[in-house]
Amino acid sequence: MRRIVRTIGLTMQALALSAALGSVSAQQVTIAEGYSVTPDPSVTGDYKFAHGFGLIYAPMPITRVLGVMEKKFPNAKIEWQNIFTTAQQRDAMLAGRLHFGSCTPGPYLQSWDKGVDWKWVQVTSGFDGYLMVRPDGPKDILEFIGTSKKLSPGPNTAQYFAAQELLHRAGKDVKALDRNFVNLPHPDAMQALIAGQLDGHWATADFAMRLTDQGMRQIASFRKIFNALYAVGACALTKTINEHAAITRGYAEALRQTAAWMKANPQLAAEAMSKSVDNKVSSADFLKYMKSDIYDTYVADADLQGQAKSMLALGVIKRKPSGPADFYAFPDTAGTKW
DSSP states (O other): OHHHHHHHHHHHHHHHHHHHHHHHHHOOEEEETTEEEOOOTTOOEEEEEEEOSSGGGTHHHHHHHHTHHHHHSTTEEEEEEEOSOHHHHHHHHHTTSOSBEEEOHHHHHHHHHTTOOEEEEEEEEEEOEEEEEOTTSOSSGGGGTTSOOOEESOSSSHHHHHHHHHHHHTTOOTTTTTTTBOOOOHHHHHHHHHTTSOSEEEEEHHHHHHHHHTTOEEEEEHHHHHSSOEEEEEEEEHHHHHHTHHHHHHHHHHHHHHHHHHHHOHHHHHHHHHHHTTTSSOHHHHHHHHHSTTEEEOSSOOOHHHHHHHHHHHTSOOOOOOSGGGTBSSGGGSOSOO
16 A cells, blocks of 8 residues: 555656646746747757848847747757848758748749749748939939949849839830849948949848938839838748748747737837847937838738739749748738738
8 A cells, every 4th residue: 555655646746747847848938028938948950040131131130139049949059140132042941051041022933933842931021122323323224224334133132023023014125134233232232332333222121221311312112113012031941841840830930929029119129130230230220210111020911922923924933823822831821912
């Protein structure tokens, strides 16, 4: 009888310890004021994340600066980097050097059309972009045709496909400016335009406003072309999504949570963005940019179907999507304007 009682006692202690450990693992960790996550210690391994430059990717660099993924997955090794274009991030994924990157509709759709098996993990934000020129520069993008004037950034970018849309509407060859494009990261292109070494730069969100403050002039914009902000999202190869389901879902959840936190705490979000660029842009400036109509944070309705329709008309892609599952890792969260 004593042995039975002792066995029952040990079993009860084990259950109590198990419950206590479960309670500890379920405890939330504070990330920042108004932001906490529940750690998942079951995920292990090394994961490489990347995003592009500037405010348009804000939920990603803010997630990075706050260390959200590191706290959410304490037994995983998380590595972050900046990579300029969607195409460069795609290539890094295909080469096995990157798990999760950032993407915009045009470059994403072109790769999808050519058979790259990848998906949007989470919509994060949208932005306007201005084609900026010097005060004495061209008055219209058509003035670049047949000249040696240089435009940035280059092919396979959101800006390139927007330029093709303008050429198409004007009845011009959509490849008429292919020799005019050069591929410069936003900070370098800004300086080159101001110095007169570049004739046009299609700058996004904060970079566009900074060029406006420097006296540069706008001659085209995404919003005027597409009647909406141009979407941004996190993306990954379908193979990665399937093989690393827990961290993929966790990343999507983290980005949605970061986006909501940004809305509720704009000053703290601006401070995090400033920190993400080593304080080269002040939090006051980021707060101003975030409150402007050139940028917004949202987590659904990227309108990839609308972009696909435009690119089909341009002849850039040939495949027609059948539904949100073609584009999204989690189609139920894609929204009605998917």
